Amino acid sequence: MAESRPESLRGRRLLVVEDEYLIAADLTASLESLGVEVIGPAASVDEALFLVETNGGRLDGAVLDINLRDERVYPVADVLTARGVPFIFTTGYDAIALPNSYAGAPRCEKPVDKAQLVRWLSDPVSRK
Amino acid sequence: MGMSFEPSKEELFELIVESSIDFAIFTTDSEGMTTSWNVGAERLFGYAENEMLGCSADVIFTQEDRAAGAPGKERSAALWKGRGADERWHQRKDGSRFWASGLMMPLRARNAGLVKITRDRTEQHQAGERLRENEERFRLLATSVPQLVFLTRPDGDRTWPSPQWIDFTGLSFDASLGLGWLDAVHPDDREATQSAWHEAHLTGEYYIEHRVRRAADGEYLWHQTRAKPLQGQSGVLSDWVGTMTDINDLRGLQNRQNVLMAELQHRTRNLLSVVQSIANQTIRSSSSLEGFGTQFGSRLRALSRVQSLLARVEDQVIDLHALVTAELAAHSEGDVTSSKIKVGGPAVALPPTAAQALGLALHELATNAVKYGALAQPTGRLEVTWELKAKKPTAEIALEWRESGVSMRAIGSPKRKGYGSELIERALPYQLGAKTRLEFGPDGARCAIVVPVSKESTYG
Numbered sequence: 231m232a233e234s235r236p237e238s239l240r241g242r243r244l245l246v247v248e249d250e251y252l253i254a255a256d257l258t259a260s261l262e263s264l265g266v267e268v269i270g271p272a273a274s275v276d277e278a279l280f281l282v283e284t285n286g287g288r289l290d291g292a293v294l295d296i297n298l299r300d301e302r303v304y305p306v307a308d309v310l311t312a313r314g315v316p317f318i319f320t321t322g323y324d325a326i327a328l329p330n331s332y333a334g335a336p337r338c339e340k341p342v343d344k345a346q347l348v349r350w351l352s353d354p355v356s357r358k
Numbered sequence: 359m360g361m362s363f364e365p366s367k368e369e370l371f372e373l374i375v376e377s378s379i380d381f382a383i384f385t386t387d388s389e390g391m392t393t394s395w396n397v398g399a400e401r402l403f404g405y406a407e408n409e410m411l412g413c414s415a416d417v418i419f420t421q422e423d424r425a426a427g428a429p430g431k432e433r434s435a436a437l438w439k440g441r442g443a444d445e446r447w448h449q450r451k452d453g454s455r456f457w458a459s460g461l462m463m464p465l466r467a468r469n470a471g472l473v474k475i476t477r478d479r480t481e482q483h484q485a486g487e488r489l490r491e492n493e494e495r496f497r498l499l500a501t502s503v504p505q506l507v508f509l510t511r512p513d514g515d516r517t518w519p520s521p522q523w524i525d526f527t528g529l530s531f532d533a534s535l536g537l538g539w540l541d542a543v544h545p546d547d548r549e550a551t552q553s554a555w556h557e558a559h560l561t562g563e564y565y566i567e568h569r570v571r572r573a574a575d576g577e578y579l580w581h582q583t584r585a586k587p588l589q590g591q592s593g594v595l596s597d598w599v600g601t602m603t604d605i606n607d608l609r610g611l612q613n614r615q616n617v618l619m620a621e622l623q624h625r626t627r628n629l630l631s632v633v634q635s636i637a638n639q640t641i642r643s644s645s646s647l648e649g650f651g652t653q654f655g656s657r658l659r660a661l662s663r664v665q666s667l668l669a670r671v672e673d674q675v676i677d678l679h680a681l682v683t684a685e686l687a688a689h690s691e692g693d694v695t696s697s698k699i700k701v702g703g704p705a706v707a708l709p710p711t712a713a714q715a716l717g718l719a720l721h722e723l724a725t726n727a728v729k730y731g732a733l734a735q736p737t738g739r740l741e742v743t744w745e746l747k748a749k750k751p752t753a754e755i756a757l758e759w760r761e762s763g764v765s766m767r768a769i770g771s772p773k774r775k776g777y778g779s780e781l782i783e784r785a786l787p788y789q790l791g792a793k794t795r796l797e798f799g800p801d802g803a804r805c806a807i808v809v810p811v812s813k814e815s816t817y818g
Binding site: 249252259297299322 | 620623624625626627628630631632633634635636638639642711715718780781784785788789
């Protein structure tokens with residue numbers, strides 16, 4: 231697994247937005263075991279926006295579940311885009327109709343392949 | 359020179375009459391006595407000239423018409439109005455009948471009598487009758503089926519709208535003619551409605567799904583419109599007959615089905631992710647593969663119980679009582695009504711996510727009770743009760759899990775906070791915004807869970 235270079239995630243600050251606790255907790259534990267400083271997890275758009283605001287200049291990336299309880303995560307994606315923070319969507323729909331502005335955005339399908347997720351998080355720019 | 363070769367008018371007249379074998383031409387006096395009878399009359403009626411001369415010509419009428427005085431009426435119409443129409447069944451000498459079409463007129467000198475010219479139009483008459491019958495059948499069908507029926511030119515130019523169309527759209531017969539009917543089609547669908555005629559000319563069938571305005575409430579309902587050329591007619595401008603069928607409910611169901619399919623896929627994928635997470639969490643807390651197998655299997659079954667409750671209800675909500683009962687039944691060999699266990703509370707409908715989170719938490723509590731608590735000791739009792747509290751902005755379910763009669767000394771306090779504690783103290787607040795408290799009192803475990811619920815989640 232030299233390709234995934236998990237050590238390169240050490241010390242990164244990553245926002246996790248996922249409304250399902252068990253998934254959020256598992257993802258958080260996995261990322262923390264790789265030395266990531268997890269911001270969140272956040273279960274709603276409001277919580278996520280608050281975390282982006284308070285961690286403003288110090289976010290290295292984000293994992294965003296598209297479908298939160300009664301809302302979509304796009305407002306968070308908008309703010310991250312504006313701040314130049316790379317993010318990856320996770321979704322349970324394989325053919326979900328993304329808004330045009332996110333048509334080409336990176337995403338991974340649930341259940342998430344963590345190795346794939348970690349590879350992307352290690353080097354989001356070249357994999358975009 | 360040529361004068362001597364010119365035939366007299368009388369001679370000419372006689373030639374015409376005698377050669378007109380398809381026309382029955384005969385004369386009578388004003389009383390109906392036959393005074394002349396041509397070859398055509400012989401052929402048509404079957405009576406020879408010598409049989410008829412001096413006899414009443416009324417024999418060619420049917421018995422019913424004679425009884426009704428039809429011959430006299432025809433003669434008086436001819437005498438007084440100048441012509442008597444003769445459109446009726448006549449009777450031959452052999453009794454057979456044919457449909458005669460002709461006229462009776464007075465001869466110029468009134469006292470010279472009357473002339474009648476008639477011919478056999480049975481075939482035409484019967485064809486006309488058949489056509490009328492067919493038209494009547496079409497109209498009966500077109501006006502009694504629930505579809506909106508129409509006749510149209512193959513360019514959308516309507517020539518006949520059924521009464522149902524007029525009722526449904528509120529457009530009058532005249533307003534619907536030509537392209538007037540397009541007024542009742544949704545403006546966004548008009549272009550497609552008209553351009554479908556190009557396709558129709560290639561396939562021989564017109565087909566479109568479009569929205570048509572209902573006059574009663576102004577709502578546009580989806581209709582499926584089909585048209586085909588009338589049989590036996592060809593050429594560019596022949597008539598087509600079409601029907602418009604209300605498919606609004608069908609389309610609604612299809613849309614709903616698509617939404618449900620997407621939702622189902624989302625839930626399935628999410629459920630798989632939850633299973634993956636439970637597996638990972640269980641691995642982290644397991645010291646052996648055996649221990650992992652037992653715990654993971656038990657947790658999967660709890661998840662599966664919630665799923666099967668979900669599958670059983672149509673509106674995708676779970677009654678709290680059913681959830682609690684199913685979980686306890688799985689841990690008490692099905693005997694939920696034993697004196698050890700008491701369950702009670704008002705009816706509350708839980709949305710799927712809340713049901714799943716609560717179900718897993720209850721599972722951990724029950725597992726614990728079976729291992730160390732109220733369900734492990736003969737003196738132990740368990741009460742699971744809840745109340746529905748009307749609070750602003752949302753109502754709350756306050757659930758209490760209370761074990762009693764448990765000797766905590768016998769087992770000692772739990773060694774460490776486990777998966778159950780995590781679900782109750784962290785998952786429920788995170789996922790449902792719940793407030794929770796879990797404690798191990800001197801006579802057993804107590805757990806209080808307060809879950810905010812939307813108004814729709816409560817019955818009544």
